[in-house]
Structure formats: structure tokens, C-alpha cells
Amino acid sequence: xxxxxxxxxxxxxxLLVGVAPSSHAHDSWIxxxxxxxSVGEWCCGEHDCEAPDKIATTGTGWIVNGVEFIPFNEAAPxxxxxxxxxxxxxxxxxxxxxxxxNS
Numbered sequence: 001x002x003x004x005x006x007x008x009x010x011x012x013x014x015l016l017v018g019v020a021p022s023s024h025a026h027d028s029w030i031x032x033x034x035x036x037x038s039v040g041e042w043c044c045g046e047h048d049c050e051a052p053d054k055i056a057t058t059g060t061g062w063i064v065n066g067v068e069f070i071p072f073n074e075a076a077p078x079x080x081x082x083x084x085x086x087x088x089x090x091x092x093x094x095x096x097x098x099x100x101x102n103s
Contacts, residue, residue: 030044030084030086030095031044031049035076035095035097041094043094044086048086048089049084049085049086049095051083051084051085052064052085054066055083060072070085070093070096070098072098072101074096076095076096076098077097077098077099077100078098078099082099083096083097083098083099084096084097
């Protein structure tokens, strides 16, 4: 509590945000790899790629957050072994990365 009095609540909140884990890939391997999808769009833009929390695997793809099916054949290999989805502003999928099936 003493820290809040010294630096103020706004600065303290900023410090907490700075140490919170993030699932966004804008500054990670997706952006650095300069990946593009099959129509030439950049996969990663400002805060549009994330690793979903809830993923179920079926024989032909992933079910994301219990509602969205993504076939394995739509995904490029994911170097970190996670499923990543990059979306356009309208929330449609731009790029998907995932581990190989049965891995």
C-alpha cells in the first residue's frame, strides 16, 4: 500500500500491467517471421494474434473456446507448439498456426 502513496495509483497500475503475462504475439515469432497467408496478407498486425485458452482437439482439427472449428489443414506449423489465431478487424481468421496433428 505504501508504494501506491509514493508513485500514485496510475503509475502503479501501469507497472502491474507491464509485468502481467500476455498471450498476444505481435512482438513475438509471428511478427518477426513476417508470415503471410495464402492471399498475401500479413498474419500479424497490432494486437490481432493470440493463443486461445480453451482448445479441444478432434480427429480433423481444433475446437476453440467451444464454438469455432479450425481444420488442421488451415494451420501453418507453430514453432512454439501452441495454437495461434490471427484475426482481421471483423474477427474473421487471417492466419492460424498450430502443432502438427497427433503431436
